Amino acid sequence: xxxxxxxxxxxxxxxxxxxxxxxxxxxxxxxxxxxxxxxxxxxxxxxxxxxxxxxxxxxxxxxxxxxxxxxxxxxxxxxxxxxxxxxxxxxxxxxxxxxxxxxxxxxxxxxxx
Amino acid sequence: xxxxxxxxxxxxxxxxxxxxxxxxxxxxxxxxxxxxxxxxxxxxxxxxxxxxxxxxxxxxxxxxxxxxxxxxxxxxxxxxxxxxxxxxxxxxxxxxxxxxxxxxxxxxxxxx
Numbered sequence: 001x002x003x004x005x006x007x008x009x010x011x012x013x014x015x016x017x018x019x020x021x022x023x024x025x026x027x028x029x030x031x032x033x034x035x036x037x038x039x040x041x042x043x044x045x046x047x048x049x050x051x052x053x054x055x056x057x058x059x060x061x062x063x064x065x066x067x068x069x070x071x072x073x074x075x076x077x078x079x080x081x082x083x084x085x086x087x088x089x090x091x092x093x094x095x096x097x098x099x100x101x102x103x104x105x106x107x108x109x110x111x112x113x
Numbered sequence: 114x115x116x117x118x119x120x121x122x123x124x125x126x127x128x129x130x131x132x133x134x135x136x137x138x139x140x141x142x143x144x145x146x147x148x149x150x151x152x153x154x155x156x157x158x159x160x161x162x163x164x165x166x167x168x169x170x171x172x173x174x175x176x177x178x179x180x181x182x183x184x185x186x187x188x189x190x191x192x193x194x195x196x197x198x199x200x201x202x203x204x205x206x207x208x209x210x211x212x213x214x215x216x217x218x219x220x221x222x223x224x225x
Contacts, residue, residue, distance in 0.1 A: 006155075033213045042117075042203050042216030043156070088155065090213075100146065100171065101214060105155035 006089050006104030013079055014112050021107040022073040023089035031092040032065050032072035033101065038085045046087075047074070081111050115139055119204050119217035126194040126224045134189040134220050136204030144207040145187040146214070149173065149200040156203065162187055194224045 006023045013019060023032070031050055035043035047058050049065035049072060056063055062075045072091075076083055089104040120135045138145065146161035148171075158171030162181040176198060178190040191198060201221050205214035 035213075040218070042205075042218050044216070045213040048213050100158055100161060102158075103148075103156040105153060 004089060004091055004102055004104040006107055008107055009105070010108040010110070012110045012112065015079060015081060017079055019076040019079055019083070019109060020073060021087060021089075022071060023091070023104050024071045025091055026070070027091075027093060028069040029091035029093050030069070032063070033090040033092070034061075034063050034072070034074045035088040035090060036085045037088065037106070043088055076109075079109075079111050081113050084109055084111050117204055117206055117215055117217035119202075119220050121220060122218070123221050124223070126191070126222065128194060128196060128224060130194050131190070131192050132194065134191075134202055134204075134222070136187045136189070136217060137185050138187075138204075138206045138215075139185065140206055140215065141184065142206035142215075143184070144214075145181065146171070146205050146207075147177070147179065147187070147189045148203045148205060150203060150219075151200050159189065159202075191222075194222075196224045198222065199224045 004023050004025050033048050034046045036046050037043040047056050047063040052069050053067050054065040060077045086106040086108050088106045090101040092101050118137045143164045147159040148156040150156050157173050159177050160179040162168045165181050165184050168179050181187050201219050203219050204217040207214045
């Protein structure tokens with residue numbers, strides 16, 4: 001089946017640093033989504049991307065839909081302690097099973113004050 | 114304004130027991146799904162439904178049953194629990210194919 005490769009697996013950074021993480025796939029996706037999960041909670045949608053090349057921001061977060069439609073990245077600028085959590089990318093291909101989302105394995109972000 | 118409600122939040126089962134994980138949504142979404150989350154494995158799709166009366170299997174359906182008699186509810190049944198089903202289970206809903214999902218807060222299940 002389709003798989004998403006998300007990297008890095010984990011990051012330990014200092015408060016104020018910028019963060020970059022990405023997802024790649026061997027298949028084309030029509031939609032890329034980025035989620036954040038905090039301990040004990042379900043994932044929460046951060047950014048949704050619907051067009052190849054699209055660059056979208058949500059506060060200090062910026063995500064891009066790769067031109068090849070096989071990758072996406074998420075940047076976080078000037079990290080703060082509340083950015084801690086697991087970040088998941090997810091892709092959707094309408095040619096797949098009813099357009100179900102496929103998730104990467106997550107990037108665990110730790111921020112040192 | 115609850116969104117997606119999952120119950121229970123925590124559950125411990127003995128091997129062979131059965132139980133139902135409940136999921137209810139008040140968003141009038143057609144699409145509902147169940148995922149399990151295991152360390153290092155991300156979120157894996159168990160079953161999904163595109164509307165009342167319609168269900169289908171996801172990536173890891175074995176050992177789980179679902180039904181969708183109403184738009185609001187999508188229960189997940191474990192018929193005979195096994196230790197391999199120890200996991201955190203998330204229910205998610207979506208309004209249209211283009212929309213991102215809204216997740217519940219999860220059910221942490223331990224099978225001993």
